[in-house]
Amino acid sequence: MNAPHAPLPLLTFPDADKSPLSIRAKALVFFDPRSHEVRDEVERLAPLPQPVLIHGETGTGKELLARHIHRASERPGLFVAVSCSALSRNYADAELFGYAPGAHNGPVGSRAGWFGSANGGTLYLDEIADLPLSLQQKLLRVLQEREVLRVGAREPVPVDVRLVAATSIDLGQAVKAGKFLEGLQQYLHDGNLTLPPLRERIGDIQPLAEYFLGVHAQRLELPVPQIASDTQRALEGYSWPGNIRELENVIHFALLVSPDEEIRPEHLNFSGGVAGSGGVTKVSDEALEHLVRQPGVEAQLRALLQRLEHERGPEAAL
Ligand SMILES: Nc1ncnc2c1ncn2[C@@H]1O[C@H](COP(=O)(O)OP(=O)(O)O)[C@@H](O)[C@H]1O
Ligand SMILES: [Mg+2]
Structure with missing residues (x-):
């Protein structure tokens, strides 16, 4: 059993319940030192x-x-999220930048396009490297000139859009491979943020697990179970x-299959298998160092080594 963490997630969405956007998390749970670095950088950039x-x-x-970032920027317009991999092949241009009356038979929801909808606000482009090069070119022009030429229109319309782009690939490598526009990469360069994978911010795992447990237990009107200490170790490994x-x-699954008020390791259904039987793969050195610095872990490791030594004889000692 673990003491609950102090509830101090520092980035909060105070009115998430009223928000028309589907924000599932009300708070960004950031406890690991690497997440604190991200948080500080976000506060600076927003x-x-x-x-x-x-x-x-x-x-x-x-x-x-x-x-x-959009919320903290206090820009008055909307936050508009667009997945570049989901844009339709034939109408991507019109979907993004809008179209003049008569230019289309209405293939997209809005003539203003996503850019027009985000006017005064923030346009979030997910997987930006999935945009075809021709659209990357147009995007860069629109951003630099702050005006957009809708498909079929003669005159450009002024737009004030703040771009937040996301990528899971290294854009520098994509530029070298000729798949991403260097100019667009440079345009984005000053506001770089890297979100480390969860396995490299182990200090976030337990608070996030408790957070999700609380959210789902409340939603399902169930008591909030405890996370057993060997479950915590499995989650962190x-x-x-x-x-x-x-x-x-x-966590959601574990909540549903745990019969009493404790989440035990056998309730964890990892996609890569059960921890300890292949699901636990490489943990980075940095993450391991962090783990070893956690209270109690060193003592447990020593006890484990002593047991090994005792069971296997002196050659098992490190
Ligand atoms: N720091 C965090 N605190 C709480 N919930 C989070 C945090 N980061 C991500 N989530 C939740 O995890 C899920 C995945 O996040 P998302 O922003 O969609 O990731 P990505 O866009 O990188 O694929 C979402 O349900 C989100 O609300
Ligand atoms: Mg996503």
Whole structure:
């Protein structure tokens, strides 16, 4: 059993319940020192007008962070999230930049396009490297000139949009491979944020697990179970390929299958298998160092080594 952590997630969404956007998390749970670095950088960048590029694996919280940046920027317009991989092939131009009356038979929801909808606010472009080069070119022009030429229109319309882009790949490498426009990469360069994968911010795992447990228990009108200490170790030892999204799913599942008020390791359904039987993969050195610095861990490791030594004889000692 673990003492609950002090409830001090520092980036909060005070009116998330009233928000029309589907914000599932009311707070960004940031406890690990690496997350604190990200948080500080976010606080610095949010009020500035410059674009932001968030780099991170899927499920690390890029969109949540982008929403926070929008909120903290106090820009009056909307936060508009667009997945570049989901834009339709034939109408991507019109979807993004809008179209003049008569230019289309209405293939997209709004003539203003996503850019027009985000006017005065923030446009979040997820997986920006998935935009075809021709659209990257147009995007850069629109951002630099602050006006957009809608498909089929003669005159450009002024727009004031702050771009927050996200990528799970290294844009520098994509530029070298000729798949990403160097000018666009440079345009995004000053506002770089990297969200480390969950396995490299182990200090966030327990607070996030408790947070999701609380959220789902409340939603399901269930008592909030405790996380057993060997469960915590299993959570911290897993590699989390799906990052925070996967952690939420694992906790949600565990809540539903645990018969009493304790989450035990057998309730954890990792996508990569059960911890200890292949699901636990490589943990980075940095993460391991952090883990070893946690209270009690060193003592447990020593006890384990002593047991090994005792069982196998002196050659097992490190
Ligand atoms: N720091 C965090 N605190 C609480 N919930 C988080 C945090 N980061 C991510 N989440 C949640 O994890 C899920 C994945 O986050 P998301 O922003 O969609 O990731 P990405 O855009 O990188 O794929 C979402 O449900 C989000 O609310
Ligand atoms: Mg996403």
